[in-house]
Amino acid sequence: xxxxxxxxxxxxxxxxxxxxxxxxxxxxxxxxxxxxxxxxxxxxxxxxxxxxxxxxxxxxxxxxxxxxxxxxxxxxxxxxxxxxxxxxxxxxxxxxxxxxxxxxxxxxxxxxxxxxxxxxxxxxxxxxxxxxxxxxxxxxxxxxxxxxxxxxxxxxxxxxxxxxxxxxxxxxxxxxxxxxxxxxxxxxxxxxxxxxxxxxxxxxxxxxxxxxxxxxxxxxxxxxxxxxxxxxxxxxxxxxxxxxxxxxxxxxxxxxxxxxxxxxxxxxxxxxxxxxxxxxxxxxxxxxxxxxxxxxxxxxxxxxxxxxxxxxxxxxxxxxxxxxxxxxxxxxxxxxxxxxxxxxxxxxxxxxxxxxxxxxxxxxxxxxxx
Numbered sequence: 001x002x003x004x005x006x007x008x009x010x011x012x013x014x015x016x017x018x019x020x021x022x023x024x025x026x027x028x029x030x031x032x033x034x035x036x037x038x039x040x041x042x043x044x045x046x047x048x049x050x051x052x053x054x055x056x057x058x059x060x061x062x063x064x065x066x067x068x069x070x071x072x073x074x075x076x077x078x079x080x081x082x083x084x085x086x087x088x089x090x091x092x093x094x095x096x097x098x099x100x101x102x103x104x105x106x107x108x109x110x111x112x113x114x115x116x117x118x119x120x121x122x123x124x125x126x127x128x129x130x131x132x133x134x135x136x137x138x139x140x141x142x143x144x145x146x147x148x149x150x151x152x153x154x155x156x157x158x159x160x161x162x163x164x165x166x167x168x169x170x171x172x173x174x175x176x177x178x179x180x181x182x183x184x185x186x187x188x189x190x191x192x193x194x195x196x197x198x199x200x201x202x203x204x205x206x207x208x209x210x211x212x213x214x215x216x217x218x219x220x221x222x223x224x225x226x227x228x229x230x231x232x233x234x235x236x237x238x239x240x241x242x243x244x245x246x247x248x249x250x251x252x253x254x255x256x257x258x259x260x261x262x263x264x265x266x267x268x269x270x271x272x273x274x275x276x277x278x279x280x281x282x283x284x285x286x287x288x289x290x291x292x293x294x295x296x297x298x299x300x301x302x303x304x305x306x307x308x309x310x311x312x313x314x315x316x317x318x319x320x321x322x323x324x325x326x327x328x329x330x331x332x333x334x335x336x337x338x339x340x341x342x343x344x345x346x347x348x349x350x351x352x353x354x355x356x357x358x359x360x361x362x363x364x365x366x367x368x369x370x
């Protein structure tokens with residue numbers, strides 16, 4: 001089973017942005033040195049959530065030059081916010097720069113505030129996302145003399161006459177990674193032999209204390225579709241190798257008691273940041289076209305911790321993860337810098353990296369290069 005790091009820290013003021021970029025670069029470098037398999041980046045705008053994630057493709061390119069052995073992923077690209085031409089161009093550039101070590105998580109987005117900044121209505125985000133992905137496939141397939149690709153999708157317009165440059169490195173194009181929550185998304189992943197993100201909750205309830213029930217359900221649907229899609233065993237194995245379960249917060253300490261105490265410190269700071277952003281979210285949701293229908297529980301509740309957190313001593317973390325390995329999850333994505341990135345938060349994140357590398361990762365089967 002693989003282990004990857006999710007760079008999901010927050011900046012709380014403009015004068016903190018530069019330090020956060022440098023601190024996350026150092027954290028990613030340490031993860032690479034400690035044997036983690038990939039660095040994943042979010043796609044967020046305006047709200048201080050990983051501010052350099054306003055263009056994660058650019059930051060990934062910077063990191064890829066420093067860490068050429070690593071895979072790079074996105075968790076996840078908010079597809080409606082990207083013009084399909086720029087979406088495909090950026091993916092192709094990174095596909096070339098990483099020699100195909102690229103995993104592009106795709107979703108329709110979750111934040112009305114981000115949507116309105118790009119001229120997208122939240123209620124239309126799902127349809128715009130689906131159309132953008134269909135247009136992207138046309139752009140990847142287009143040859144020089146093929147008819148023009150016409151783009152008319154929400155705020156995204158255009159007419160592509162020639163081809164996308166550069167060409168992709170990977171066969172077809174870089175691997176996309178849908179979130180296997182909706183049947184259409186699970187089927188897209190399965191039919192293309194792509195990995196998928198496997199969620200631990202079922203909307204509208206975004207939290208709970210039985211995450212494995214949801215993980216097993218969604219993984220089972222995806223795995224059945226993958227098996228029925230007619231792929232070779234090698235293609236199925238490659239897809240499962242990167243099929244990912246995500247923890248927003250992973251925190252490891254020498255004892256369970258220390259880990260829980262430090263986790264609550266992390267979560268209090270995280271929740272304060274979330275509440276500060278709530279006023280802007282409310283302003284974005286002032287009309288029906290941008291109103292959310294689900295709500296995330298407070299991060300200090302057992303429901304949130306049960307769904308989004310992995311914490312404890314190395315021994316406890318190993319025992320927690322064994323059923324996920326047995327189920328067939330290929331990659332554990334670890335949020336190790338969640339919340340405002342203070343010096344103390346960075347120290348705790350680096351502590352988690354070291355303990356995962358030294359004591360947790362050796363307990364799991366050897367990785368398979370793909």
